[in-house]
Amino acid sequence: MRKNRSQWSGRGLAVAGTAAALTLMSACSGSGADDSDVEVQLLAFNDLHGRLAADDSMLLANEDGEEVPAGGTEYLATHLAEARDGQPNSATVAAGDLIGATPFMSAAFNDEPTLEAVEAMGLDVSSVGNHEFDGGVDELQRLIDGGCPEDGCPEGTDEWEGTSFEYLGANVVDKKTEEPVLNPTWVKDFGDGVEVGFIGMTLEGTGDIVSKEGVKDVDFLDEVETANKHAEKLMDDGVNAIVVLLHEGGFPVEEDADYDCDTVGGTAGVSGPIVDIAEGLDSAIDVVVTGHTHQNYVCNIPDPEGTDRLVTSAESYGRVMTDIRADYDTESNDFARASVEGSNLVVDREVSADSDQTEIIERYDELADGIGSEVVGYIDEDIVRVQTRDAESALGNLIADMQLERTASDDTGGADIAVMNPGGIRDDLLVGDDGEVTYADAFSVQPFSNYLVTMDLTGDQLVELLQQQWTDRDDEPLILQWSEGFSYTIDDSQTGADRLVEDSLELNGEAIEADQTYRVTANSFLADGGDSFHTFADGENRLTGELDLDAMLNWFADNSSADEPVTAPEINRITVE
Structure with missing residues (x-):
């Protein structure tokens, strides 16, 4: 049982x-009751x-x-x-x-x-x-x-x-x-x-x-x-x-x-x-x-x-x-609407x-401990997300960087750019007392088991994607997290899709060209058009790679040690004017 x-x-x-x-x-x-209540x-x-x-x-x-x-x-x-x-x-x-x-x-x-x-x-x-x-x-x-x-x-x-x-x-x-x-x-x-x-x-x-x-x-x-x-x-x-x-x-x-x-x-x-x-x-x-x-x-x-x-x-x-x-x-078999009241209480x-x-907690914690306690990497400071999902974050940048490196070679996708959705980042990486990142820590950050998908997108399509950060949700934008080398500018005096400064997109210091094709990596949720980023679904020449969690684990294995822990990336890929 x-x-x-x-x-x-x-x-x-x-x-x-x-x-x-x-x-x-x-x-x-309201209030009030009678004998039939x-x-x-x-x-x-x-x-x-x-x-x-x-x-x-x-x-x-x-x-x-x-x-x-x-x-x-x-x-x-x-x-x-x-x-x-x-x-x-x-x-x-x-x-x-x-x-x-x-x-x-x-x-x-x-x-x-x-x-x-x-x-x-x-x-x-x-x-x-x-x-x-x-x-x-x-x-x-x-x-x-x-x-x-x-x-x-x-x-x-x-x-x-x-x-x-x-x-x-x-x-x-x-x-x-x-x-x-x-x-x-x-x-x-x-x-x-x-x-x-x-x-x-x-x-x-x-x-x-x-x-x-x-x-x-x-x-x-x-x-x-x-x-x-x-x-x-x-x-x-x-x-x-x-x-x-x-x-x-x-x-x-x-x-x-x-x-x-x-x-x-x-x-x-x-x-x-x-x-x-x-x-x-x-x-x-x-x-x-x-x-x-x-x-x-x-x-x-x-x-x-x-x-x-x-x-x-x-x-x-x-x-x-x-x-x-x-x-x-009990006469009308209904609530007396005037009597309905509610209170929210802190637990x-x-x-x-x-x-x-x-x-229940102790039983499952013991079962999980053998799996989750394995050390997979090291960090030297807290690397955190943005709770409101409306800005660039150090953890979002790090995940995008990880995914770019894991899909950059010709046989893994030939990616030029990688992008992460903020809603897919479910926890922070906290340094704790020893800087160790465990399997459980990594899993808590990316628990959805999405595959990495690398696809062709044109410069025009990249503009569309960035505009979709505000389209139909100007009050609650979803700001995508991009890999190192990709940058653009937001004009905060504008609204909706006009917030994007269209000619500001750059890759490694070079302007993104409207008709040029770029290889872009996203997780399978985004690749299917998730979070209403519909342009991803039009990407061509798709190559499906490893799970996003495996990408993180493999990246940590290749890029961190107790002597050389990972530092949080700078937040410098999006300029807000």
């Missing part, structure tokens, strides 16, 4: 039960990304601006258990990205440790997120149904039994049949006639941000149309209390936002995709639990009839949980560690 299933106020610092969780924010659509509790989190073990980097600022240690499933499980105490009608829900982009301890075992952990803490239902599709639809289905991966179960583990919680994907449909490939909805029966329906979805743009090969047979449909269709089906079945679990979200902003939200340290507005989605969701839907953007908010966004509806997001990595309360009217570590979670 591998499964181990075993009253706060407003804003400001407050105590939630015995868990001593810090209240970050609270919002509600039964209180229902929903405990929510999102974007766990397999962060099982607590570590010193998992911090969160409280309302006083003080960073406190937060997260770790040993503490999340305890906070959830204490929040449930005295609540007979409680469900624990999530909004996707439980797995994918996970630390080595989980990723080395196909993220089965994370699924085991969330089951042990009592998760009832989750939507899928984009990272649930990192291994493709077939691998996700294996994780749900059970069985060993194609290359066999990892050493030291038994055959995976599958998930016991519900994984929902209403808008993930087979291209031929147009039917959902995962369960679209699930109904929680609390007893005594109290039923709540859940609709789970990932963002419509999932196909653009995961490897296309793994999702080639499915489409990701519009979130609003999908949710409204399934809400109608739930109501046809007599289920009127409806919650959407959606892996898409928004961003708290100080100005130019339509709706106020409770956020860390006060109030702000909210912007981003969730606003239009929430405004369009059928008024029969009572609560929207979101994710993807790794933000903290508890908002009231009016539904199409103008009635406030709660929309929440609980940050990331299990550092925050949302406690939602609603009165269920602090001032509570006892959950023993089941401790056992």
Whole structure:
């Protein structure tokens, strides 16, 4: 067996039960109950990304601006258990990205440790997120149904039994049949006639941000149309209390936002995709639990009839949980919308560690240690990424340099340039006490097992790629990371694609020529047009090489030692005017 299933106020610092969780924010659509009402509790989190073990980097600022240690499933499980105490009608829900982009301890075992952990803490239902599709639809289905991966179960583990919680994907449909490939909805029966329906979805743009090969047979449909269709089906079945679990979200902003939200340290507005989605969701839907953007908010966004509806997001990595309360009217079999309220709580570590979670972490940590502790290279300083993905970074430059060297020879691709997507860099390389880089460290930086692909691109196509850093996402640009020798200039006074100074592109001091062909290396995610860099998909004369992780490991073996550790590259390839 591998499964181990075993009253706060407003804003400001407050105590939630015995868990001593810090209240970050609270919002509600109103208040009031009558004798026919039964209180229902929903405990929510999102974007766990397999962060099982607590570590010193998992911090969160409280309302006083003080960073406190937060997260770790040993503490999340305890906070959830204490929040449930005295609540007979409680469900624990999530909004996707439980797995994918996970630390080595989980990723080395196909993220089965994370699924085991969330089951042990009592998760009832989750939507899928984009990272649930990192291994493709077939691998996700294996994780749900059970069985060993194609290359066999990892050493030291038994055959995976599958998930016991519900994984929902209403808008993930087979291209031929147009039917959902995962369960679209699930109904929680609390007893005594109290039923709540859940609709789970990932963002419509999932196909653009995961490897296309793994999702080639499915489409990701519009979130609003999908949710409204399934809400109608739930109501046809007599289920009127409806919650959407959606892996898409928004961003708290100080100005130019339509709706106020409770956020860390006060109030702000909210912007981003969730606003239009929430405004369009059928008024029969009572609560929207979101994710993807790794933000903290508890908002009231009016539904199409103008009635406030709660929309929440609980940050990331299990550092925050949302406690939602609603009165269920047993006469209408629906939530009393005016009663719906929610609070986001910091998952602090001032509570006892959950023993089941401790056992899971220690067991998999021991199994992973033999693999992950191998020293593969040396560094003499921290080499870090940019968290916001909108600038050049030392680690991005280093990875691009590694990939260029590994594909520069004629037999490996003849590359002139290499490029890395910032979203594919999932962790920093930290020097620690001894400068050693272990296999686990390298894996945590590049966990997606993408192949290196070298292709022909013209100078004009390189211009197109650089412009696509801002096209349709001027507020959230994705700045690609380029290898040494390639450079260009950004004009920050412009907007959109005009930010690129088109005649500034150079390679080794020579201007990039529009009609000249260059050999460019990118990982297979980018090479397929991932992150909406569609021009990569037009590259010709492709040669597929080694895995990106293997490229890093081989580069470290050739270019570092304890006596000659690696230094962070300079950040000098992009000039901003």
